[in-house]
Amino acid sequence: MSEEVVTVRGFRKTYGETVAVNDISFSVRRGEIFALLGPNGSGKTSTLESLEGIRRPDGGVLRIAGIDPQRQRRKLCSLIGVQLQTSALPPAMTVEETMRFFSSYHGVAPRYDLIERLGLSEKRSLQYGKLSVGQQRRLSLALAVAHRPQVLFLDEPTAGLDVQSRVDLHALALELREQGVTIILATHDMAEAEKLSDRAAILLHGQIVKMGSPRQITAAGDGRTRISISSEAGALLSGAPSFPGVTAQDPRDGYAVYLSESPGPAVMAILSWLESAADPLVDLRVERPSLEERFLEITTAPATKGEAL
């Protein structure tokens, strides 16, 4: 997993006087899932579309397996697979025709196995325009991987999918990673990014404000762990003392909630107090901040210049 497949160096993209992406750099290695996270208008789509060769960068260097996406479009098409955020295919084309159509332009045999794998085998003769949004997105994914690309771009891949389809898509993404496919994922779904990605970059106002593995990103927050405790008599809710190094929060669903930078001693102290109060423990949960919480913390805080982990 050491070969660098995607290179972004000093990338800049503007639309008139609006700077959509301002001097960002990152690289993605072979077989890595890299998530681009950020609120709407943060520059994710501009970055993705420039890498896909759809948009022309205004500065910097972009490379996909050493190829300049703007100058070597024909080579690029065989190297990358793209699942667009809003998939658009000819509405009168059937699922099977669509697979045959795009496979022929890639010069490969149609991958009907993917149609089956993604649960569309019963819809093979149905026209694209008559598929549900979820089915259209699954077909779009099947087309994106049919020619066995080296780099796969997934833009909001699970938007509009039901639970089972999401699970199937995640399994396929992980399987492709195992096969050495590099995946660049743009998503608003933090749980998805946390589950799938090896590394992530959080974009804000066209700049990378945080980059690293999901664990590194979450650990780089305010560092406090959430401790949620419920007991039979609820003694913690009605008159507990303050514990050293622990900040009490408002109770939630019958749980007393605390934040602490040192969860070990804090839990010990709270459990000791409960024991002394003769109130048996019912449930104890110790949770590190999720990527979503960290994302919100970063994106709602005053902008900070990129910090790679």
Place this chain on the structure above:
Amino acid sequence: MNAFANHLTYDFKTGIRDKSKLLMFYLFPLVFFFIAGGLMASVNPGFKQTMLAGMVLFAFMCAALLTMPTLLVTARESGVFRSYRINGVPAASILSIPAMSTSVHMALVSILICVAGIAVFGATAPTNVGGFVVAAILGYLTYASIGILVGVASSNNTLSTLICQLIYIPSIILGGITVPVSVLPPTLQRVALLLPSTHCMRVFASLGGSGATGVPWLSIGVLVASILLTFLLSSLLFEWDARSSAPSKKAWWALLAIAPYAIAVVIGG
């Protein structure tokens, strides 16, 4: 089957599968033909001489002017072209395949019109079938190239429909499809030279052998120049992505397509 042939086959199939295409390629021109054919032939017996050429051109206009631009604009604005681009579909295929697949439908409709026109309405059959076919090919290519250019240059379907109506309606009234250009006042005859149908009808009359004498070289030159210029402009102005609401400045270059017709007006008939 290679990609181009596969694309062409698919595009041809949708001409029958897609209800809007089916309507505009077959039903509308044929229904118009049977109504107008019966009506005009009884009101104006001279119409029988130009009926086949006029109705064939009408079918071409329905397909190329009223259908093709809308399909192109819709495909571009909905992001279909973007999917094509990502998957390596060349722009040349996007521009040429609709015209090629529609030509097959138009050939079928033209045969129906010619057979029914002669059998049902007593229309004058062309004395030179080969010449009639050449004139039909020239006429089809003229309208197909204009339809593609309108689709490429228009930022939305409202604009494309407006532009096409500016060609379509005057063509029916002034362009010799229903009324011979020769019966129009001299000024309107000059104006009619701005319309592709005027030149197409002249070429039909001459090459098909339905009464005209001499080869209308000016009209042939205008049509050939129009076909070449509009295809060239289409390939230069083609864009993959949806446009913003503001019309693209370079789309104004599409107006150059009028040049051959404007020259014909200046030179005169």
